[in-house]
Amino acid sequence: MIEQAYLTRIADVVQTDIAKVVLNGVYEITTFEQKAVTDSTVALNYIIPASAVSLVTTIEIKRADNSRISYKPVNLPVTSDTLMLETFEIEEVTS
Known part of the structure; x- marks a missing residue:
C-alpha cells in the first residue's frame, strides 16, 4: 500500500505541472x-x-511545454x- 504522504507528493507535482x-x-x-x-486530490x-x-467540445490540461496532462x-x-472545477485524484490501483 502506498503511503498517503507519497500520494500527496505526487498530487503536488501534478498541481505544479x-x-x-x-x-x-x-x-x-x-x-x-x-x-x-488537498490530501491526494488536485x-x-x-x-x-x-x-x-459559446460551446466547449474538448478540454485539455497542459504543461508549460504544451504537453498534455489530460484530455476529454x-x-x-x-x-x-x-x-469550472476539474479534479485529479491520485490513488493507488490494485489488481
Missing part, C-alpha cells in the same frame, strides 16, 4: 481561480468566458461566464 487549460484546441486559459492540493477552478467560447471530449454550452 498544470500551466493551462485549452478549450476546443484553440482557446487557452492560464489564469486560475484556484489550483490547490482541484483546479477556472472561468470560461461566454464572450470567448465534452458537450458544454456556455451561455454565461462559467466557473
